[in-house]
Amino acid sequence: MSDTNPHEAANSDFIRDFIKEDLASGRFKEVRTRFPPEPNGWLHIGHTKAFHIDFSIAADFGGTCNLRFDDTNPEKEDLSYVEAIKRDIKWLGYDWKDREFFASDYYEKLYDFAVKIIHKGQAYVDDLNDEEIREYRGTNVPDKNNITLTPPGRNSPYRERSVEENLRLFARMRAGEFADGEKTLRAKIDMAHPNLIMRDPVMYRIRREPHYRTGTTWVIYPMYDFQHPLSDAMEGVTHSLCSLEYEIHRPLYDWFIREAEVFPSRQIEFSRLNITHTVLSKRWLLRLVKEGYVLGWDDPRMPTLAGLRRRGYTPEAIRDFLGRIGVAKTDSYVDVQLLEFCLREDLNKRSRRVMAVLNPLRLVIENWPEGKVEELEAVNNPEDPVAGKRLIPFGRELWIERDDFQEVPQPKYFRLFPGNMVRLRYGYIVTCTGFSKDPETGMVTELRCTYDPATKGGDAPDNRKVKGTIHWVSAAHAVQLEARLFDHLFPAERPMDVAPGIDWLATMNKDSLKRVSGWGEPILATTEPGDRFQFERLGYFARDPDSVDGVPAFNRSVSLRDTWAKIEKKGS
RNA sequence: UCCCCGGUUGUGUAAUGGUAGCACAGCAGACUCUGGAUCUGCUUGUGGGGGUUCGAAUCCUCCCUGGGGAACCA
Numbered sequence: 001m002s003d004t005n006p007h008e009a010a011n012s013d014f015i016r017d018f019i020k021e022d023l024a025s026g027r028f029k030e031v032r033t034r035f036p037p038e039p040n041g042w043l044h045i046g047h048t049k050a051f052h053i054d055f056s057i058a059a060d061f062g063g064t065c066n067l068r069f070d071d072t073n074p075e076k077e078d079l080s081y082v083e084a085i086k087r088d089i090k091w092l093g094y095d096w097k098d099r100e101f102f103a104s105d106y107y108e109k110l111y112d113f114a115v116k117i118i119h120k121g122q123a124y125v126d127d128l129n130d131e132e133i134r135e136y137r138g139t140n141v142p143d144k145n146n147i148t149l150t151p152p153g154r155n156s157p158y159r160e161r162s163v164e165e166n167l168r169l170f171a172r173m174r175a176g177e178f179a180d181g182e183k184t185l186r187a188k189i190d191m192a193h194p195n196l197i198m199r200d201p202v203m204y205r206i207r208r209e210p211h212y213r214t215g216t217t218w219v220i221y222p223m224y225d226f227q228h229p230l231s232d233a234m235e236g237v238t239h240s241l242c243s244l245e246y247e248i249h250r251p252l253y254d255w256f257i258r259e260a261e262v263f264p265s266r267q268i269e270f271s272r273l274n275i276t277h278t279v280l281s282k283r284w285l286l287r288l289v290k291e292g293y294v295l296g297w298d299d300p301r302m303p304t305l306a307g308l309r310r311r312g313y314t315p316e317a318i319r320d321f322l323g324r325i326g327v328a329k330t331d332s333y334v335d336v337q338l339l340e341f342c343l344r345e346d347l348n349k350r351s352r353r354v355m356a357v358l359n360p361l362r363l364v365i366e367n368w369p370e371g372k373v374e375e376l377e378a379v380n381n382p383e384d385p386v387a388g389k390r391l392i393p394f395g396r397e398l399w400i401e402r403d404d405f406q407e408v409p410q411p412k413y414f415r416l417f418p419g420n421m422v423r424l425r426y427g428y429i430v431t432c433t434g435f436s437k438d439p440e441t442g443m444v445t446e447l448r449c450t451y452d453p454a455t456k457g458g459d460a461p462d463n464r465k466v467k468g469t470i471h472w473v474s475a476a477h478a479v480q481l482e483a484r485l486f487d488h489l490f491p492a493e494r495p496m497d498v499a500p501g502i503d504w505l506a507t508m509n510k511d512s513l514k515r516v517s518g519w520g521e522p523i524l525a526t527t528e529p530g531d532r533f534q535f536e537r538l539g540y541f542a543r544d545p546d547s548v549d550g551v552p553a554f555n556r557s558v559s560l561r562d563t564w565a566k567i568e569k570k571g572s
Numbered sequence: 573u574c575c576c577c578g579g580u581u582g583u584g585u586a587a588u589g590g591u592a593g594c595a596c597a598g599c600a601g602a603c604u605c606u607g608g609a610u611c612u613g614c615u616u617g618u619g620g621g622g623g624u625u626c627g628a629a630u631c632c633u634c635c636c637u638g639g640g641g642a643a644c645c646a
Binding site: 013017036037038070072075076129130133134137138151181183184193194196199202204207221223224225244247248249250251269271276324326328329331333335340341348349353355379382383414423425426427457458460469470471534536538539560561562563564567 | 574575576577578579582583584585586588595596597604605606607608609638639640641642643644645646
């Protein structure tokens with residue numbers, strides 16, 4: 001990708017500073033990074049921060065970034081996730097060229113490294129089961145209430161097996177001579193280490209589970225802590241960038257590199273992305289899907305890349321966002337409004353304008369001849385002259401937005417009310433002469449206006465001030481459409497911070513999707529899924545792949561900035 | 573409890589011993605055939621105490637406070 005984002009070019013960050021030091025000191029001669037997704041779920045906006053950092057830093061330093069699937073857990077991984085992840089990364093505009101790797105391709109080499117470490121007397125086969133391991137580690141009761149002490153762990157009774165016995169046992173583990181969970185291979189480090197990660201971590205486990213790539217070739221699988229540093233080293237990764245949760249794993253990362261005597265990759269950690277009104281936890285997102293709170297992983301309300309894409313987000317907007325949020329070690333919560341700002345800014349420049357009415361009210365122009373139709377010229381995009389112009393039909397009966405009429409106008413309201421004049425965008429200036437009401441409900445059913453023939457196109461030859469301009473659609477030519485209006489899935493700014501004892505699902509916005517039926521310009525009948533428009537005065541919309549009974553559906557990607565809404569809110 | 577890592581306007585992020593800046597949000601105004609866009613201006617910040625220094629967001633120290641960790645997941 002050609003990176004033109006000024007924000008990331010201009011700013012330095014602590015990772016880039018480290019890299020500059022490493023290059024200056026000669027610790028590394030080049031920069032290689034990697035993005036290591038586990039193929040067990042869909043990519044969301046949080047992951048994009050990680051791979052944006054990996055790819056853009058490599059690009060900044062003239063280096064490369066590998067895509068490596070960290071697929072060492074056969075129980076959760078699947079080829080379909082690999083495909084989805086690749087599709088999403090490509091869509092965002094990042095290119096790993098031919099550097100596509102799989103940790104599962106390294107199984108044989110990793111096994112050899114394990115043997116090497118056993119030879120050095122730094123690993124042993126343990127017969128303890130998972131519960132016993134935890135107990136021996138000295139912390140059988142994880143306690144968030146800070147009551148328990150952390151005693152030093154105790155050595156496993158199998159810790160002092162001879163190298164020969166360990167070698168023999170490990171080979172038998174691989175050969176499938178033991179049941180799942182019966183034995184593990186553990187690094188022999190220090191059971192009294194203050195960092196519990198270092199208390200003889202498990203390197204290999206036995207699991208008779210077919211792997212999506214290696215099938216039933218293996219019954220032992222390497223653990224992340226063992227596999228990751230060695231995979232990095234084998235690929236010559238200089239800077240292994242990951243999120244803060246791995247910070248306490250770094251001593252172990254370095255330990256395996258030292259003991260295996262391989263390329264000294266360096267791990268650097270940064271804080272992961274949080275966004276207000278959004279959850280970015282795989283587990284939470286899975287529950288939303290599984291329990292039907294959303295329509296699927298690609299529901300436009302989801303923070304998944306698939307969801308954002310369907311919602312109408314552009315790769316450019318997301319990349320701009322990623323350049324603006326920065327990189328640091330502070331736990332951060334980025335305002336979702338920044339993401340929305342980036343989208344508006346991008347879409348404002350590039351999307352065609354079109355008129356659509358989503359809450360229709362009939363307007364009749366009393367002095368317009370029955371049956372007469374005129375074609376009026378409209379600008380496709382005032383921000384982009386190249387986008388050209390189009391013709392839209394105008395007639396005696398129009399649909400306008402119900403909100404654009406008030407029987408008794410509130411202060412500062414300058415749209416339609418009895419006696420007031422507004423401009424119909426690209427049409428004529430009209431004056432409201434009356435309206436009808438449903439006697440039962442009190443709802444306004446129809447508006448009547450007269451038009452001024454001298455104002456064709458919307459220009460007032462006498463320079464009279466017309467404060468309001470409203471959008472409209474000719475009723476005789478209107479195309480029916482469905483608009484899907486979204487609100488945050490979570491009303492709380494920080495939905496993950498739920499009070500103890502409260503199920504976060506109970507805090508969800510029950511009304512985050514509104515489907516409304518409306519009318520649009522004729523051109524909207526010929527759109528394709530994925531097409532993006534600005535519906536003037538309403539927001540940016542993207543045509544959804546889905547449609548009901550041939551009525552095209554449009555997702556509101558983001559609303560327009562709405563100054564009036566603020567005025568209205570203050571007035572109430 | 574122990575170990576690790578953080579705390580700069582509402583939010584995010586710069587300043588690497590020398591004028592605390594930028595963006596979003598917010599507020600006010602200008603302009604406008606989208607109450608859009610654009611433009612202008614404004615408010616708000618170095619968690620606290622002590623120390624080093626001519627000078628501290630930055631270095632030292634104590635405290636306060638937030639996050640992470642104790643999987644045969646990654």
